[in-house]
Every structure is written in C-alpha cells, then in structure tokens.
Amino acid sequence: MHLRILSAVLAGSVVALSGCSVLERxxxxxxxxxxxxxxxxxMVGQLKKGMTRDQVRFVLGTPLVTDVFHPxxxxxxxxxxxxxxxVSERRLTVFFKDDVLDRVIGDIEPADPADAKEKSRVIEIGPAKDK
Structure with missing residues (x-):
C-alpha cells in the first residue's frame, strides 16, 4: 500500500517538473x-570644456581605449x-585640443542638460563649432 502511494507521489512530481516554467527555474x-x-x-554632467587631461581622468577614470595614432x-x-x-553597451568618446577638453560624443546623456547640448544622442560640450 505504501509503495503505491510513494510511486503515485513520484509520478506526480515528474509531471510537475516537466512544465516549462519549472524547468526554466x-x-x-x-x-x-x-x-x-x-x-x-x-560623471558626464561634470565635464566642462577646457578641462585638462588629468581633470577628465579624475572624473571619468582611466580610459579603456587609447590610440597611439590618435592621442x-x-x-x-x-x-x-x-x-x-x-546585453547593453554604452560608449563615450572624449576629444582634446591643445591638451584640454574640446568635445564629448556618446550615448550617455549628462545628468544636467544645461552642461551639454544634445543632438541626436550626440553630446557636444560647449558651443557648437563648425567642422
């Protein structure tokens, strides 16, 4: 009698575990x-045009990628x-001119929109310049 109850419980457990939601867990x-x-x-909101490389490194940290051909x-x-x-990815590129911060391009919006002008998910710090 006990053997039949045990086998019925095991069979019920197998049926319950075969459900998709249980197997995903x-x-x-x-x-x-x-x-x-x-x-x-x-961090992006703290960037200001004219900051030195050391100041940018203090705010953002050491960059992951530095290019020998584009220092x-x-x-x-x-x-x-x-x-x-x-998977999510974010990118931010910082450009220097005469060893000071010139502009920032990326897909991370600054916390304070007054610090940067946004154009199609591209952040320009300071007044826009003709390129």
Whole structure:
C-alpha cells in the first residue's frame, strides 16, 4: 500500500517538473558580466570644456581605449551582460585640443542638460563649432 502511494507521489512530481516554467527555474545560475568603464550621467554632467587631461581622468577614470595614432581621443566603452536578459553597451568618446577638453560624443546623456547640448544622442560640450 505504501509503495503505491510513494510511486503515485513520484509520478506526480515528474509531471510537475516537466512544465516549462519549472524547468526554466532549474537552469544553472549565470553571473552578471560587467566590462569596461561604467560612466554615469552624473560623471558626464561634470565635464566642462577646457578641462585638462588629468581633470577628465579624475572624473571619468582611466580610459579603456587609447590610440597611439590618435592621442587626442579617449574612448570609454562599457558592456553589461546580465545572467539572463539582453546585453547593453554604452560608449563615450572624449576629444582634446591643445591638451584640454574640446568635445564629448556618446550615448550617455549628462545628468544636467544645461552642461551639454544634445543632438541626436550626440553630446557636444560647449558651443557648437563648425567642422
């Protein structure tokens, strides 16, 4: 008698575990992966035209990418891959002219819109110049 009850409970458990939503919860844990410089809107809001390289490095940190052929350009790249979900990427490029900050281009909006002018998700710091 006890054997029949036990087998019925086991059979019911197998049927319950075969549901899709239960099997999704039984997948292995995946860690969140963060790579690069996590530049926040508050950090971008602190940038001002005319800042020195050291001041920019203090605000944003050391750039992830520096190019030997373009020493007046620093690239800050951030990639976040959650254990479950979509990957997100952000980029910010800082340009210097005569060793001071000239402009910033990227997809991170500053926390204070008064500090930068936005044009189609491109941030220009200071007055726009003809290029």
């Amino acid at each position: 039984l997948t292995p844990y995946k860690i969140d992966i963060r790579q690069g410089n996590d530049v926040t809107p508050e 007046d350009r620093w690239d800050y790249v951030y990639r976040f891959q959650p254990g479950r979900g979509k």
